[in-house]
Amino acid sequence: MNQQPPGSKPVNPIQRARLWYALLLVVFGVFAVRDFYLQVIRYDYYKTAALNTQLKQYQIPAARGIISAQFNGGTVPLVMNQKLYTAYADPTVVKQPLKVADKLRPIIGGNTQDIEKLLKTGGGRRYVVLARKLTPAQSNKILALKFSGVGTQEQDYRTYPQGQMAAQLLGFVNNDGQGEYGIEQALNKELEGTPGQLKAVTDVNGVPLAASPDNILTDPVAGASVDLTIDVGMQSGLEKIVKAAHDQYKTADTSALILDVHTGAIKAMANYPSYDPANYQKVADPVLFQNKTVSEPVEPGSITKLFTTATSLQKGVITPTTSFYDPGSWSIDGAAVSDVEEDHSTGQQSILSTLDKSLNTGATWMLMQLGGGQINAHARSTLYDYFTNHFMLGQATGVEQGYEASGYVPKPADTGAGINLTYANMSFGQAYTATALQMGAGLTSLVNGGTYYQPHLVDKVTTGTGKVTPMKPTAIKTGVVSQQVSDDMITLLEENNANHIREGFSYLNFGQNYSVGGKTGTAEVANPIGGYYTDRVNATYMGFIGGDTPQYVIVVYNLQPTNYGGFAGSGTAQPVFANIAHMLVNNFGVAPKS
Numbered sequence: 001m002n003q004q005p006p007g008s009k010p011v012n013p014i015q016r017a018r019l020w021y022a023l024l025l026v027v028f029g030v031f032a033v034r035d036f037y038l039q040v041i042r043y044d045y046y047k048t049a050a051l052n053t054q055l056k057q058y059q060i061p062a063a064r065g066i067i068s069a070q071f072n073g074g075t076v077p078l079v080m081n082q083k084l085y086t087a088y089a090d091p092t093v094v095k096q097p098l099k100v101a102d103k104l105r106p107i108i109g110g111n112t113q114d115i116e117k118l119l120k121t122g123g124g125r126r127y128v129v130l131a132r133k134l135t136p137a138q139s140n141k142i143l144a145l146k147f148s149g150v151g152t153q154e155q156d157y158r159t160y161p162q163g164q165m166a167a168q169l170l171g172f173v174n175n176d177g178q179g180e181y182g183i184e185q186a187l188n189k190e191l192e193g194t195p196g197q198l199k200a201v202t203d204v205n206g207v208p209l210a211a212s213p214d215n216i217l218t219d220p221v222a223g224a225s226v227d228l229t230i231d232v233g234m235q236s237g238l239e240k241i242v243k244a245a246h247d248q249y250k251t252a253d254t255s256a257l258i259l260d261v262h263t264g265a266i267k268a269m270a271n272y273p274s275y276d277p278a279n280y281q282k283v284a285d286p287v288l289f290q291n292k293t294v295s296e297p298v299e300p301g302s303i304t305k306l307f308t309t310a311t312s313l314q315k316g317v318i319t320p321t322t323s324f325y326d327p328g329s330w331s332i333d334g335a336a337v338s339d340v341e342e343d344h345s346t347g348q349q350s351i352l353s354t355l356d357k358s359l360n361t362g363a364t365w366m367l368m369q370l371g372g373g374q375i376n377a378h379a380r381s382t383l384y385d386y387f388t389n390h391f392m393l394g395q396a397t398g399v400e401q402g403y404e405a406s407g408y409v410p411k412p413a414d415t416g417a418g419i420n421l422t423y424a425n426m427s428f429g430q431a432y433t434a435t436a437l438q439m440g441a442g443l444t445s446l447v448n449g450g451t452y453y454q455p456h457l458v459d460k461v462t463t464g465t466g467k468v469t470p471m472k473p474t475a476i477k478t479g480v481v482s483q484q485v486s487d488d489m490i491t492l493l494e495e496n497n498a499n500h501i502r503e504g505f506s507y508l509n510f511g512q513n514y515s516v517g518g519k520t521g522t523a524e525v526a527n528p529i530g531g532y533y534t535d536r537v538n539a540t541y542m543g544f545i546g547g548d549t550p551q552y553v554i555v556v557y558n559l560q561p562t563n564y565g566g567f568a569g570s571g572t573a574q575p576v577f578a579n580i581a582h583m584l585v586n587n588f589g590v591a592p593k594s
Contacts, residue, residue, distance in 0.1 A: 062193030062464070064156055065223035067170060067183060069230040070459070076232055079170055079184075081156035085139040087130040091121045093149030100147050107141045108134065132175060133157055164276050166235055168291040169269050169457070171402060172280040181289045183226065183457065185402030193223030193464050222464030229265035229459045234258055237583045238268040241576060246272040249539075249561035249572045255293045256580060259440045259553040261544065263473040264453025266399070266437075267552065269293050294399055297407035297433035298559065301521030301569065302358045303542045304429035306489065307393075308366050309351060310446050311386040313485045317369035320488045323350045326361050332375065333421040337364050340522070340567070352492055355519060356499045358569075363428040375420040380412035383423060390480045391442035392452060393434050400457045407434040429523055436540075440555040443542050445480040446489050447517075447550040452477040490550065493517025493543065505570070507578040510585060513592035515550060518543015518577060520569030525560060536560050539568035545581040547591040554580050 067079040087108055094100055097119035101112045108115070108131035118128045130150075134142075139152040158173050171182025179188035197218040238256055246254040257269040275288045283289065290296065312318045328345040329338040339346075339360050346359070354362030364375075371379025387393045387409050394409035409432045410422055425431035437455055445452040454474040461469045481489075494517045501509050510516050521540035524532040539558040544550035556573045564571035584590050 060196035060218075060220045061155055061177065062195050062220035063222040064158070064173065064177075064193065065191040065225040065462075065464070067191075067226050067228065069166070069228045069232045069235065071232040075227050076161070078160065078162050078166060078228070078230075078232075080159050080161060082159045083136075083154055084132075084157050085134040085136065085152045086132050086155050087134055087139075087142055087150070087152050089119055089128055089130055089151075090126050090149040091119055091128060092126060094119045095148055100145075100150065103145055103147070104130065104142065104150070107138055158277070160278050162232070164274060165232070165239065166230060166269070167274050167277045168271050168289065169230070169401070170277060171289070172277045179402075181402045182291055183228070183400055186400040187224075187226060187458070190224040190461065191226065194221040196220035224464060225462045226458055227460040227462075228457050229260075229267060230269070230457065231267045231588070234268040234584070234588060235270065237587065238580060239270045239272070239274075241579045241583065242270045243272045244579075245556075245558060245572070245576045248563065249558055250563045251558050251572075252560040253292055253296070253557075254559070254576075255296075255436050255557045256576060257293050257436055257440055257555050258580065258584070259444055259455065259555075261444045261448045261546070261550045261553055262453075264441065264444065264455050265459070265473070266455055266457050269437075269457075290403060291401055293436040293555075293557070294397075294401045294404045295435070296559075297405045297435045297438070298538050298557065299430050299432065299523045299526065300434050300439055300540050300557075301429040301523030301538065302360075302363075303439060303519050303521035303540050304427070304432075305355060305358070305363045306446065306493070306519050306542070307387060307391050307442060308363050308383070308427045309355065309492070310481050310485055310489055311383060311390075312366040312369060313488055314386070314481045315370060315382060318351060318366060320351055320492055323348050324362070324365050325349075326359060326365070328361065330361060330364050330424070332364070332424045333418040335418070335421050337361065337421070337424050352495055352499075355492060355496045358428075358520065358522075360428040364424045367424060367427040375423060377412065377414070380419065380423045383426065384409065384412040387426075387432070390452070390477065391445065392476065393432070393438055393442065397437055397441055397455045399437060399455045405435055407438055408432060429521055436555045436557045439540075439542055440553050443544070443555070444553050445477070447486060447493075447544050447553070449483050449486045450478060450480045451475050452480050490515070490517060490544075493519065497543070500570075500574075505574065505578075507575060507582075510545070510581065513547065514585060514590065515546045515548070515593065516543065516581060517550075518554075518574075520567070520574050522567045522569040537568045539564075539571070539573040541569060541573035541577040543577055543581075545584055545590055547593045551590055552581075552584055556580070 064081055066077050068075040068077045097116045100119055101115035104115055105112050115130060118130060121128055142150065142152050169182050171180055171184035173179050173184055177192065179185045179191060184191065238258065242254050242256050253271065255271045258267045260267055271292045273288060275283050326346045326349045329336050337360060349359060349362055367379055367383060368374055370382045394407055396404045396406045422431045441455045454476050456471060458471045460471060494515060496519065497508055497517045508516065518541055523538045525536040525538055527533050539561050540556065542555045544553050554577050556576045558572045561568055561572040
């Protein structure tokens with residue numbers, strides 16, 4: 001018999017049973033709550049954690065945006081996408097690399113040894129590319145082999161329905177999906193979209209089980225599509241003219257562009273030599289990728305005299321009918337500044353004859369008038385202000401292009417390095433640099449009443465979700481010059497064109513129904529070791545075509561032409577301008593005078 005300790009109360013068996021029952025209920029309750037927490041509240045977390053040993057994450061590339069241009073009131077694509085495949089492997093999973101390589105070679109090309117080397121890559125790399133741009137048929141053959149760790153991935157590759165058209169303006173997309181050069185680089189973020197994520201359940205060999213219902217998928221968002229301001233017809237015609245000029249004058253490079261005077265929209269932009277963007281990897285010299293109308297600033301020569309003249313008119317130190325005595329040469333900082341043809345006095349000259357005869361002495365004289373009769377700090381500061389803050393030289397325009405150059409305009413402070421001579425040279429187009437686009441944008445502000453519009457290539461952007469954003473013209477600066485100065489410059493350039501027709505340049509004759517004006521330039525080419533080459537020049541021309549008002553500005557850069565007579569500007573760049581202007585009049589609705 002159980003003995004109770006003296007003085008203790010007897011234990012009630014029923015109470016003991018109830019106590020144990022209560023403890024068991026608490027224990028089971030804890031387990032039930034914990035089980036509910038794990039299986040319901042934390043279900044997604046623990047399911048994901050459990051799947052991590054089986055899941056491999058893949059990126060689903062977003063469809064890159066299409067690039068289109070204007071054509072007959074609508075648009076046509078310049079750049080589209082083609083669905084092709086990339087073959088890849090996980091070397092840590094691949095078994096029997098030699099056997100796998102031997103089977104893959106007839107499908108993807110190359111040689112067995114190179115493929116085997118990729119499949120045996122050390123260093124723990126989990127992803128190697130075996131081949132790119134494979135067809136669906138090739139992809140199916142690879143997948144049918146069912147090799148562990150070998151697969152294919154669909155990828156968009158750029159195609160070009162218009163062939164090589166606007167190659168340097170467009171740029172290309174590299175094998176990593178990044179835009180390089182041109183529009184592709186400048187708008188890469190907008191064009192590339194947002195990739196999706198796929199976590200595919202794999203088998204023990206690492207092969208994705210694409211049909212598994214446990215796949216976790218985030219859909220990609222397609223990149224924005226871009227409509228350009230480029231007119232396909234103008235672009236095609238301009239490219240033919242530019243190539244013909246390169247071939248005729250044996251230039252190092254020829255570039256030209258067409259700008260809408262009243263919006264800053266770029267209607268065409270071309271360079272030659274060029275390349276095929278569909279086969280960019282075959283280009284040996286990457287210089288060919290550059291859109292030189294925006295990336296290669298040079299000393300532009302006498303087309304600069306338009307800016308010097310406009311500055312002087314705006315400051316009131318000259319009028320369109322002002323005359324002056326030309327001594328034939330000015331002594332500036334101990335150096336002689338003279339004209340190309342003469343270094344003797346040419347007598348009384350005018351503002352028009354300065355442009356017509358392209359007198360360096362005349363441009364230098366105008367600079368002197370800005371300083372009260374001499375080149376001094378005031379003259380330099382005034383010219384610098386107008387060059388950089390009115391005509392926007394020396395700074396990038398912000399056009400939608402990769403690798404745009406800003407050019408260089410020396411500051412007016414006297415550093416003891418012959419700054420007055422530098423500015424005398426600047427007044428007629430040497431000692432500073434500018435791109436063709438910068439010069440053209442500056443000229444538009446001179447002939448449209450004084451508004452500097454930002455040069456632009458994008459007309460409209462449509463996001464992957466369908467939101468459409470038209471790009472309105474952006475006026476960077478108003479009052480570049482007054483309406484009166486703008487009218488005076490138009491008249492001077494029309495008269496300059498008329499003089500050239502009388503001098504025998506009949507191709508500049510557009511009849512009485514059109515307003516045409518412009519200026520030639522011939523600039524010495526700087527030698528990297530100092531000074532200038534004696535046997536190399538750059539030829540330039542910029543002008544406008546229109547009716548009651550100028551409609552288009554045209555700029556031509558013929559760099560280092562060799563097959564011509566006379567002056568390079570009038571002998572090689574001026575005819576190219578005329579060909580472009582005739583193309584616009586004949587085919588693209590330039591409004592005649594009313």
